Amino acid sequence: xxxxxxxxxxxxxxxxxxxxxxxxxxxxxxxxxxxxxxxxxxxxxxxxxxxxxxxxxxxxxxxxxxxxxxxxxxxxxxxxxxxxxxxxxxxxxxxxxxxxxxxxxxxxxxxxxxxxxxxxxxxxxxxxxxxxxxxxxxxxxxxxxxxxxxxxxxxxxxxxxxxxxxxxxxxxxxxxxxxxxxxxxxxxxxxxxxxxxxxxxxxx
Numbered sequence: 599x600x601x602x603x604x605x606x607x608x609x610x611x612x613x614x615x616x617x618x619x620x621x622x623x624x625x626x627x628x629x630x631x632x633x634x635x636x637x638x639x640x641x642x643x644x645x646x647x648x649x650x651x652x653x654x655x656x657x658x659x660x661x662x663x664x665x666x667x668x669x670x671x672x673x674x675x676x677x678x679x680x681x682x683x684x685x686x687x688x689x690x691x692x693x694x695x696x697x698x699x700x701x702x703x704x705x706x707x708x709x710x711x712x713x714x715x716x717x718x719x720x721x722x723x724x725x726x727x728x729x730x731x732x733x734x735x736x737x738x739x740x741x742x743x744x745x746x747x748x749x750x751x752x753x754x755x756x757x758x759x760x761x762x763x764x765x766x767x768x769x770x771x772x773x774x775x776x777x778x779x780x781x782x783x784x785x786x787x788x789x790x791x792x793x794x795x796x797x798x799x800x801x802x
Contacts, residue, residue, distance in 0.1 A: 664789025679801035680705035681793035697721035730773035
């Protein structure tokens, strides 16, 4: 079983992007607007000590495609490109349980030789030792979890998952919190293909 940690520099970029995406729902942003950034699959082993605070890295919007924004940022001098979206519907069981806004990120980091890495911020600490899942049509992918984040469990399936998402209508993310709350978040996949194409052009 893998153990992951979120790198603070990337995490700050993704958080910034998440705020930008939330603003899009009220007023669409234009290319060049500062926005939030995606989350990186944590390293295989957690850092023994808390890392120093990362410098702020403000993402720049490359384009908005339906509910998906394409962004670029340069945290710690390394270029990162990513697509980000918030769910079209977010449910909890029992209902109305508080949590942070969930988001889905798909990031490309040329310096790390990473392309289209999928990660999900669920918005609450997930139950330790459990998996989350993503359903796209009739296909389901298992997700490994750590804290509020989730990543595809079988990395070898990631390219296939991207292909399925490009052709799908919705992705439904299901998870369970450390307190037993179940969440069901539905993401529209309209505009995802265009956002990923734009990300690919920027971070080849």
